[in-house]
Amino acid sequence: xxxxRARRATLxxxxxxxxxxxxxxxxxxxxxxxxxxxxxxxxxxxNNLVNGRPxxxxxxxxxxxxxxxxxxxxxxxxxxxxxxxxxxxxxxVGTVLLLLLVLAVGSSHNGNKNWLIIGxxxxxxxxxxxxxxVLWGADLLVRKEKLLxxxxxxxxxxxxxxxxxxxxxxxxxxxxxSIIIVAIVFCLLWTAGAPGRLFSILLASAVxxxxxxxxxxPSRVRRFTNFLTPDADPGGTGYQAIHSFQALxxxxxxxxGLGASKQRWGQLPEVQTDMIFAIVGEELGLIGTLTVxxxxxxxxxxxxxxxxRTPDPFIRLVSASVTVWLAAQMMINLxxxxxxxxxxxxxxxFVSYGGSSLLPSLTAVxxxxxxxxxxxxxxxxxxxxxxxxxxxxxGAGPGPAGRGRTTAEPRPGGTPADR
Numbered sequence: 001x002x003x004x005r006a007r008r009a010t011l012x013x014x015x016x017x018x019x020x021x022x023x024x025x026x027x028x029x030x031x032x033x034x035x036x037x038x039x040x041x042x043x044x045x046x047n048n049l050v051n052g053r054p055x056x057x058x059x060x061x062x063x064x065x066x067x068x069x070x071x072x073x074x075x076x077x078x079x080x081x082x083x084x085x086x087x088x089x090x091x092x093v094g095t096v097l098l099l100l101l102v103l104a105v106g107s108s109h110n111g112n113k114n115w116l117i118i119g120x121x122x123x124x125x126x127x128x129x130x131x132x133x134v135l136w137g138a139d140l141l142v143r144k145e146k147l148l149x150x151x152x153x154x155x156x157x158x159x160x161x162x163x164x165x166x167x168x169x170x171x172x173x174x175x176x177x178s179i180i181i182v183a184i185v186f187c188l189l190w191t192a193g194a195p196g197r198l199f200s201i202l203l204a205s206a207v208x209x210x211x212x213x214x215x216x217x218p219s220r221v222r223r224f225t226n227f228l229t230p231d232a233d234p235g236g237t238g239y240q241a242i243h244s245f246q247a248l249x250x251x252x253x254x255x256x257g258l259g260a261s262k263q264r265w266g267q268l269p270e271v272q273t274d275m276i277f278a279i280v281g282e283e284l285g286l287i288g289t290l291t292v293x294x295x296x297x298x299x300x301x302x303x304x305x306x307x308x309r310t311p312d313p314f315i316r317l318v319s320a321s322v323t324v325w326l327a328a329q330m331m332i333n334l335x336x337x338x339x340x341x342x343x344x345x346x347x348x349x350f351v352s353y354g355g356s357s358l359l360p361s362l363t364a365v366x367x368x369x370x371x372x373x374x375x376x377x378x379x380x381x382x383x384x385x386x387x388x389x390x391x392x393x394x395g396a397g398p399g400p401a402g403r404g405r406t407t408a409e410p411r412p413g414g415t416p417a418d419r
Contacts, residue, residue, distance in 0.1 A: 021309075022372035024302035028295045029073075029350060029365050033066055035280070035292060036351035043264045043272040043279045044353065050266040058272060058353055065355030069362035076366025077373065081314055084367060088139035091132035092161070098125035099168035111219060112173035112345070115356075124356035126169045126177045130325050131360040133165060133181060137188040138317035145313060154194055159185065159202075175213060175220065176344030180328050182206050187324040191307070191317050227342040240275065243268040244337050247278040248289075255285030272353040274345055277337045292351065296330050299323075299365075306372055315371045322364045 037059070044058030098116065102125055107115040116123045137158055147153040162185045166178045186199065214220045222237045230238030230245075247263040250256065261282045264271050271279060281289045303323030307316050326349050333348040335341030347357045 019372065021302045021306045022369055024298055024305075025365055025369050025372060028298040028302070029362070032292065032295050032299075032350040033070075033362075035288075035295075036276070036348075037062060037066060038258060039276055039279055039283070039351065040272050040353045042259050042261060042283060043276060046264050047266060047271055061355065062353055062358075065358045068355070069358045072359060073362040073366035073369070076363050077369035079367075079370055081312060081371065081374075084135055084318070085139045085142075085314060088132075088135040091128075092136040095125060095129045095132040096164065096168070098123075099129065099165065099172075101125075103168065103171055106172065110345075114169075114172045114174050114177075122356070124354075126172070126174055127356045128360050129165050129169065130177070130180060130184060131364055133162060133184055134188075134318055134321045134325065134364070136161065137185065138314050138321065141188060141192045141317060142314045148192060151198060154189060154192065154198065158188065170213060173217075174345070175210075176332060176346035178213075179210075179332065179344070180325060180346070183328040184321050184325050187321045188317055191320045224342050227339065230339070240269050240343060241339055244275055244278040245339060247275075247282040248338065251281045251283065251285040251288075253285050254287055255281070255283045258283050270345075273347055274333065274343070274352065275337060276352045277334055277348055280351070281337075293334075296327070296349075300327050302372075303368060306368060310371065312371075319368055319371060322368055325364070326361065 040062045041059040044062075045055045048055050048057055102114060102116055105116070106113045107117050107122070109115065114124050114126055116125065140158055141148070144153055162181060166181050169178050169181065186202070189198070189202075214224050222233075226233055226237040227241065230241040232238060234242055243263055247261065247268060250262070256262075261279050263282060264279060268275050268278060277289065277292070280292060284291070300323050303319050303326075307319040307323070310316050310319065329346055329349050332341060332344050332346045333352075336343040336346070347354055349361045350358065
């Protein structure tokens with residue numbers, strides 16, 4: 001028992017180190033990126049040959065994107081928080097202009113108009129819109145911190161700005177990305193201290209608009225109504241789901257081995273992008289899928305840990321929002337592959353093929369790494385409990401003295417230099 005307590009104490013001390021979040025972020029993301037490169041190579045090589053493309057074209061492009069993304073991640077990890085605040089408004093304006101350009105001269109694929117073709121490059125601006133919204137929303141709420149006692153200052157201009165981005169993305173047909181943007185907005189408001197009644201109103205509005213968007217497009221209606229019974233249309237709307245289930249079911253505990261997937265031979269559509277997790281399950285088995293899930297949970301833990309530890313409201317908002325962004329995207333993708341949710345065409349972060357998703361995701365992680373290197377406060381359980389009580393007592397009134405400010409109390413004997 002003494003040895004067990006000693007090991008537990010040692011493990012706890014490791015998790016209390018100042019740079020624990022930094023190493024958790026780096027380790028989980030690099031491992032996910034490595035798994036992604038292996039699986040993209042496995043899934044794309046044969047698929048490219050079947051479709052008459054060069055066998056190594058996809059992995060070559062993904063390796064270039066990963067190299068650029070790692071460079072962006074390293075650069076982002078060296079920038080201070082004030083640099084990100086300075087980039088907030090230019091990033092938002094640039095993203096809106098690119099989304100407008102997509103509607104004017106963009107390229108379509110599977111009924112969605114989301115891509116810009118610039119020479120040899122294909123760019124999806126809606127992926128960069130997530131990062132721009134995180135930066136702009138966090139900077140905006142911090143600037144208005146003393147005015148957040150009323151709903152109008154909480155909502156304006158954050159919600160109208162987000163609605164504009166969502167409208168531009170939805171006009172292009174990308175409902176999956178729109179859902180993730182809604183999750184980011186909800187997280188920003190929650191972290192800023194918005195009351196529960198406001199969330200009820202916003203959630204009801206979001207559900208109503210989502211239902212309207214589904215009804216307005218017959219393909220979405222079929223996709224939404226048939227995801228629970230894919231066998232009803234095995235050659236149509238259920239085709240992709242059925243082959244995804246077959247890939248997962250054939251993997252067993254340890255999988256059939258890298259490069260031995262059968263579904264990559266053209267049976268599973270979007271095998272290297274939206275459905276890459278099915279190939280992970282087929283080739284690496286249940287152990288492989290649980291490993292990927294554990295790495296995402298580690299990444300989420302590091303982000304939440306940073307949001308709870310920091311006394312800086314901007315860092316708190318950004319850390320929480322990036323965590324929700326990546327976690328929501330992961331859950332939507334895994335839900336579609338496993339049949340829990342309708343297929344929404346959302347890539348799995350760091351694993352799926354595509355530079356447009358990989359570059360902003362790695363940049364966002366680099367931003368969190370930058371925050372983690374700046375000596376955060378140790379976790380304060382008493383402060384966290386007090387914050388929860390403060391929210392319950394506030395009930396109808398948001399304010400700057402909310403959840404985040406309570407958790408940012410310095411420890412006894414601490415100084416600004418320590419923080």
